[in-house]
Amino acid sequence: MVTKAIASYRMKSLDETLSQLSKEDCQLIAGGTDLMVQRKSPRGAPGRFDKPVVFIDHLKELKQIYRVNQDIHIGACCTYSEMMEHHLIPNILKKAMKEIAAPAIRNRGTIGGNICNASPAGDTLPLLYIFNAKIRLRSAKGERAAEIRDFIQGPRKVDRLKDELVTEIILPEVPEVQPYFVFEKVANRRADAITKISFAGSMRWDEGRIQDARLAFGAVGPTIVRAADIEQKLVGQAFPLNDKVIDGIVAEFESLLKPIDDHRSTGVYRKTVALNLLRHFLEVRA
Amino acid sequence: MNAKDISISVKKKDHDGKVSGQLAYIGDVKVDLMLYGVLYRSPIAHGKVRSIQLPPLPEGYAKIGAEHIPGANFVKLLHKDQPIFADEWVTYIGEPMFMLVGPEFDILHQLLDEVEVDIEEHPAILTLEEAIRQKDHTGVFASHEFGERSDVIKAIEQHAHQIIEEEYVTGYQEHVYLEPQGMLGIYTDEEILVEGSMQCLYYVKNALISALACKDDEVRVIQSPTGGGFGGKEDFPSLMACHVGIAAKAVQKPVMLLFDRAEDFEVTTKRHPAKFIYRTALDEQGNILCMNVELYLDGGANAGLSPVVLQRSLLNSAGVYKIPHFHAKGYALKTNTVPNGAFRGFGAPQSFAAIESLLGHISGKVNRDPIEYKRNYIVKQGDPTITGGRFKDPVLIDDMIQDLLQTVEYAKKKAEFHAFNQHNKRYKKGIGASFFLHGCGFTGSGERDHIKATVKLARTENDQVLIKISNSDMGQGALTTLSKIVANELGLPYEDVSFPYPDTKEVPDSGPTVASRTTMIVGKLLERAASKMKAGWQSGVSQEAVEHYVHEEMIPWDEEKFSGDAYPAYSWGVNLIELEVDTLTGNVKVEKVYGSFDIGKAIDEQIVKGQIDGGMAQGIAYGFMEKMTSKSGRIEQKSISDYGPPTAMDVVHIESKLYDNPFAGGPYGAKGVGELPLTGGAPAVQAAIEDALQIDFYQIPVTPELIIERLTKRAGGSD
Structure with missing residues (x-):
């Protein structure tokens, strides 16, 4: 009975990293803020890593933030702290990041990590769904992009091939003037807490009519819940929304959301609060 | 405070090692x-x-x-x-x-x-409820019954205007020591x-x-x-x-x-979950005629300290009030769950949460302000305790309440909050207070019969003085506080007194570091030992001074009958909390925290402030944040983030104030401070939430889940 040594790599460039990924099945580590907890052994024993480890947190190719036309590109290994200080990152996303963990974790944790960890309670995810974020992946063979709602398939499950690496998150067509935005994280305390339920909503109206509405809920199902068909029913409605329309939308989500009981909260609470926050959002006057 | 006042803070003995991170804890030892x-x-x-x-x-x-x-x-x-x-x-x-x-x-x-x-x-018996149902068959670690005779209570109840029956439940609390x-x-x-x-x-x-x-x-x-x-x-x-x-x-x-x-979370002792059943008879004006309480503690799988914890719960079951015709009965019961044990407050925080909650609810039922209503019943110097002992020393608590109400402009604030709540649909503000005490030292004759503390001082030929006692510094400042007492008494510089980490080979048994006894009891013995050493002082010669505990006779404590003076002295506290409840999420944001305390005399103001800040944060969190549950006999929360003790983001500045009220039996007049500040947090936070929402709660922690459940019921008309 001997502890097996695990190979680890910290390549100089993205290309070398991709080349390594094409050779063997590896465990990628960006900030490590989720993995180091998930793979923790009882006290005194080394972490449970069973594949070669590839560190990517230092790759500068993955740390760029830039704008192309109306699209904002965010390198997958940008930390929350870096994003919170960058002028191109929308304020609402900064607000959400400010509620993640505490400064030490925000200095390590990355946006790509938050996505690939695919926790139903992932703090940036409801907003990334609202932004219709695209996930850009690269491998030694080439490149592709996926919609975030397709990329995240379930808890801890993403559509990433073994030789692929998430390089960028793209927020497409971010307008200069932000629409009405709300993000609410509900947790047992004000820092270092895991979300019990979160809600993100955005709404744009013009001349008394709703032009666009997006609604996303976190920690109420296996992945973030967004429903295009329900959102569509809001478009064209008179603003401010009347009670009947609001009741209708809330009722739709009432049958759609099916949160569970766990050691952090109850299904009933999650659902009630989700609908409370939704109703409050829809009741906005100006 | 004059320049030589002992309360003035000094650098803690363990400051450098802790601040530099160099001090080796047991986990660092190889x-x-x-x-x-x-x-x-x-x-x-x-x-x-x-x-x-x-x-x-x-x-x-x-x-x-x-x-x-x-x-x-x-x-x-x-x-x-x-x-x-x-x-x-x-x-x-x-x-x-x-x-x-x-x-x-x-x-x-x-x-x-x-x-x-x-x-x-x-x-297996997995819940306190099951244990209560089965208590006549098995699993009672301890029980006591005392107070007014049952037939007298019955007779009063028969002629009462109304009888109020209330149940109250408190949950687990985990210590979350850093190490x-x-x-x-x-x-x-x-x-x-x-x-x-x-x-x-x-x-x-x-x-x-x-x-x-x-x-x-x-x-x-x-x-x-x-x-x-x-x-x-x-x-x-x-x-x-x-x-x-x-x-x-x-x-x-x-x-x-x-x-x-x-x-550590899964298998170490926790605070006892408890259940209280109160029956209170009122007259037409809403005055209390008599009160009866039954309380149950979940002891877990073995007795541990549960019998003693039960005693302290019972002794505090009437709070700081003089209730006419009070009767109490209590049980510590066995369940097949992780054993519960000692926890700062030792059974008292449960009882204070319960009695403060009950009196708050009664005041609401008879349309009186809770603070004003409770003040009618506050004990005064010379009043009997519920076990027929006596509050022999000055009791300042009513003055402390009056002071605090003036400081916060209570009536004005109430009106402001009322106006705010009328206009704000989402957020509701509330204000609540709690009144409490802590009996210092071991219950009853424990110090005399069980502990029999001995302390020793040793002086080297270089006139360095060593404190030789078995008490631990666990962060509460005992190294510093006790060194100050000895240095002051000997007239030596504080630096010349040292207090090495205790080793039973070197130190006599000065008792355990528990029960808010260390400064008051052990400190007093050290003060006497120092005074003895001073009397025999001969420079350049090594010297030892030993002191033994001497019992001050009060009204003798009878554990069987549960009567007499349970404690030699009491420390007192008043807490007041202002907060805001988010009615969409049930989240509570504590906005202002006030704590006034009579601990006799502070030996070191900064250390006492530390005890107050930490204790109040722990007590407040016990009231609405920290939630630990057992499911099928297994503790569900296995990490700090899931359990949810407060972070720096959750705690606001605590405005605290000390009242000097020296106790002759303590060094420089000091009484106990360790446990007291925790005790009032939960009932004050519950009272403030109740004030904000105008809903009564019957359990702690008052979690967002509970708040949303009650708000939903009220909206549905069934509450």
Whole structure:
């Protein structure tokens, strides 16, 4: 009975990293803020890593933030702290990041990590769904992009091939003037807490009519819940929304959301609060 | 305060080591040939052990079990019901059955995974409710009944205008000391030495003597720097000390047992969950005619300290009030869950939460302001206690309340909050207060009959003075506070007095570091020892001074009848909290916290402020944040973030104020401070939430889940 040594790599460039990924099945580590907890052994024993480890947190190719036309590109290994200080990152996303963990974790944790960890309670995810974020992946063979709602398939499950690496998150067509935005994280305390339920909503109206509405809920199902068909029913409605329309939308989500009981909260609470926050959002006057 | 006032703060004795991070805690210690221990724990709540199948153990690895115990297989404390290694019956999930020791942690964990045990499962009592239903058949660790005769109560109730019946429930609380539990056992030819994180060296030593069936000088206990205790290191370390002591003796090597946070959460003692049933008779004006209380504590799987915790719960079941015709009955009950033990407040926080809640609700029913209503019943100097003792010293609490109400402009604030709540649909503001006391030192005649504290001072030829006592500094400042007392009494510079981490080979038994007794009782003995030393002072000659506890006779305490003076002195507190509730999420944002305290005299203002800030944060969190649950006999929260103690973001600045009220029996007039500040947090926060929402709650913690449930019910018209 001997502890097996695990190979680890910290390549100089993205290309070398991709080349390594094409050779063997590896465990990628960006900030490590989720993995180091998930793979923790009882006290005194080394972490449970069973594949070669590839560190990517230092790759500068993955740390760029830039704008192309109306699209904002965010390198997958940008930390929350870096994003919170960058002028191109929308304020609402900064607000959400400010509620993640505490400064030490925000200095390590990355946006790509938050996505690939695919926790139903992932703090940036409801907003990334609202932004219709695209996930850009690269491998030694080439490149592709996926919609975030397709990329995240379930808890801890993403559509990433073994030789692929998430390089960028793209927020497409971010307008200069932000629409009405709300993000609410509900947790047992004000820092270092895991979300019990979160809600993100955005709404744009013009001349008394709703032009666009997006609604996303976190920690109420296996992945973030967004429903295009329900959102569509809001478009064209008179603003401010009347009670009947609001009741209708809330009722739709009432049958759609099916949160569970766990050691952090109850299904009933999650659902009630989700609908409370939704109703409050829809009741906005100006 | 004059320039020589003892209250003026000094640099803490342990400041440099802690601030620089250089101080070695037990988890930092490594000695030659040291082995680690891991415990195999019962996977089921109640059963008879049929067989244990071990994997082949590699060389250098061993199993240590009941068969290695030279003495009796129980942890010596009060009852003989806690096995060191449960080899016949298991009574809770997580109960240690045996230990594997060896040099490598990962191999030990792998071996643990390969162990197979066969246990015949028996019915288990998993909740306090079940235990209450079955209490006539089995599982009562202790019970007491006292106060007004039942027939008198019945007669009063028959003529009362109304009877108010209320039930109240409190949950678990976990200590969350920064440093998880850890203990090291070292074998030498002469002795077994045990070193670790602990509050009570002689509890540990006595448990070891019993387990090892050895002579007094064959075991030695040293306290290592202790990163927080809160009562969690009062009774529990004795069990771990037995594990490492027995293992070290068996393998003749040092054996270290360290818990990580998850293990610590799952298997170490917690605050007793409790249930209260109050019946109160009122007259037409809403005045209390009589009160009857039944209280139940969930003791967990073995007695531990539950009988004593029950006493303190009962003694505080009427709060700071003089209730006419008061009757109380209480039980500490057995359940097949993790044993509950000592926790800052020791049964009192449950009782204060309950009585403060009840009086708040009654005041609402008779349309009176809760603070004004409670003040009618506050005890005064000379009043009897509920056990027929006497509040013999000045009682300042009503003046403290009056002061605080003026400071916060209570009436004005109430009106402002009312106006705010009328206009704001989402957020509701509330204000609430709590009034409480803490009986300092051991209950009843414990100091005289059980503890019999002895302290020693030793002076070297260089006129350096050493404090030799068995009390622990666990972060609460005992090293500093006690050194100050001795230095002051001797007229020496503070730096000339040192207080080494205690070692039973060097120090007499000055009692455990519990019950808010250290400054008041041990400090007083040290003051006397110092004064004796001063009288015999001869420079350049070494010298020793010893003092023994002397009991001050009050109204004699009778534990059987539950009558007499339960404590020599009382510390008092008033808390007031302002907060805001988010009615969409049930989240509570504490906005202002005030605490006024009478602790006699502060020996060090900064240390006392630390006790107040930490205690109040812990008490407030107990009221609405910290939630621990047991499901099918298993603790559900295994991490700090899931349990949810407050962070710096959750706690606001605490405005605290001290009132001098010197107690002749304490050094420089000091009374106890350790436990008091925790006690009023939960009831004040509950009262403020109730004020904000105009909803009564009957349990703590008042979680967002509970708030949303009640708001939903009210909206639906069924509340």
